[in-house]
Amino acid sequence: MTTIIAFILVFGLLVFVHELGHLIFAKRAGMLAREFAIGFGPKIFSWMKNETLYTIRLLPIGGYVRVAGEDPEIVELKPGHHIGLEFNDKQEVTKIIVNNKSKHPYARVIEVESADLDHSLMIYGYEIGEEERLSFPVHEKAMYVMDETETQIAPYNRQFASKNKRQRAMQLFAGPMMNFLLALVLFFILALIQGVPADNAAVGTVQDGSAAQEAGIQSGDEITAIDGTPVQTWDEFTSIVRENPDKELEATIVRDGQEQQLMMTPALVENGDQKIGQIGVTLAMEKSFLGAIPYTFKQTWEFGTMIITNLGQLITGQLSIDALSGPVGIYDATDQVVKTGFINLIQWTALLSVNLGIVNLVPLPALDGGRLLFIGVEALRGRPVEPQKEAVVHFIGFALLMLLMIVVTWNDIQRLFL
Structure with missing residues (x-):
């Protein structure tokens, strides 16, 4: 039950924030937003406010904002009616x-x-x-x-097509933009709760029975050198440890302003096909409001570049489609994250938010990126693509995306039960 609630809250938050971006900028541009929907399929309940019908629908696999002019009008008055x-x-x-x-x-x-x-x-x-x-x-x-x-x-001046290219592009980009903003907010909250990683190689926690504890390393120690090689960052320190399993190393540390030398032997740990060294320590975290600001942007950037790299590998064939996950796979991953605590759930939500923002900007039909691409084509050729042709492209794209979703969901189910 806890996982179900967490999944609904996480997925609902991501979709709500995304579609809220579309809604806000549609209304700012004077567009008539007919419906703001969370989910697809039959309505569970709905309410009307300020020209817009707000609905919660049965299938929690997305959402949409229906703006006048994006689809054919519901009623057409013909002669003789x-x-x-x-x-x-x-x-x-x-x-x-x-x-x-x-x-x-x-x-x-x-x-x-x-x-x-x-x-x-x-x-x-x-x-x-x-x-x-x-x-x-x-x-x-x-x-x-x-x-x-x-x-x-919906008079023409309230329709999507009546607005200038900047207003239309902003309305489309606003959804992914809001997902990036949500990620920034979540990473900022994380930084305030648990702190930000120290700039130097400072020890946070020491695992009981670990090589570090046996060597006498304590929380708060700063590692300044290993075997005489200066160490300035945590990555430099962990890199040396990983590369030297079962090898005795001399660690130079600073404790209470005093420099000391300790001997430690990293334990050999198998990591897939590799054998690496570990000593059982974590990086110290520092709580700083000002330090939290650059940390939030750094985390968002690092997760974003990782996702873009994976997308590139998927396109070039370096990454199999089997690596993709749909709602079932995300639910299973959320189940694993929930078991590790609330802090990890916040980080997981931030990662999903970055992922949703980037994926929606991929220039594929039916996605925000695909529709932005049509506006770019319009800017280059000086006139818009015929609405009928654009609609056909988006329809085909949507059908292919639904097919991909079915394949991905089937793969998720197989991983769970086979």
């Missing part, structure tokens, strides 16, 4: 009753001749049985009513 109209005090149409007109006895029923709900916001038509052509101005926030469900119209 009979519709009902309701008006405000200014005689502007506020509701367009598409069906079930009998449930709206005060609606004015007309036969549509033509309608422009993108630019002029006008409906032209005739009273039933009359020949006089009438015109009806439409309020910019009028509602379609179909099957007693109301949906706000």
Whole structure:
């Protein structure tokens, strides 16, 4: 149960932050955000606020923000349609009753001749049985009513395509950007809780029964040299230890301002096909508010470069598709992390957030990076790609991504049960 709760909270947080970025910048640009969804599939519950329908859906495998103009409009008024109209005090149409007109006895029923709900916001038509052509101005926030469900119209100035390239690009980039910001916040919290690694080779903890304890090394000691070779960083120290298993080494340490020499013999440990030395110590952590700031950026950068390297290896074939994990694999990994404590869960969430941000920027159709690529093509050629062609590319890309998700999930299941 603990793992299930942790997985829902972690995955929900990542998706919520990502989609919140899209939502905030859509609204800042004046776009009509029809829906903000966490999950896919059937709605569990929903509520309406400030033009946007907020929904929690059954399948916790992602989320989306549905912006007007990204998909074909829900209702199209065609010549010959009979519709009902309701008006405000200014005689502007506020509701367009598409069906079930009998449930709206005060609606004015007309036969549509033509309608422009993108630019002029006008409906032209005739009273039933009359020949006089009438015109009806439409309020910019009028509602379609179909099957007693109301949906706000989307004039062109509220649609995604009406905004300039900078606004559209920012709305797409905002999701990954928010994931990077979340990672920074989580790494900063980690730094405040557990501190940041010391700049020098200072010992934090000493494992009971370890080679370090037998040599007399204590918490707080600073390693300054090994066998006369100066040591300035923890990496330099651990590198020498790893390369010298079962070999006696002279460690020069500083304790309480006094320099001492201690003899230690790193234990031989098998690490895959390698045999390395270990002495059983950890790096000292220092709690510093100012020091936490560069640490958060360094950690985010290091995790980011690692993920990009793995993606590059995947593309070049150096890394097999079997190495990928989907929701099932992430759940299993989360289960392992939860057992190691809350601190590691925060770090795991930060890593996933960086990963989600980078993967979404990969220039593949249906991903944010693929849509940003189309805006880049538009900037180069001076005009946008035809919406129909772009939609086909994104549809094919989405289908391929779903196929990849099925393959990855199947591999995850096989790893768990086979």
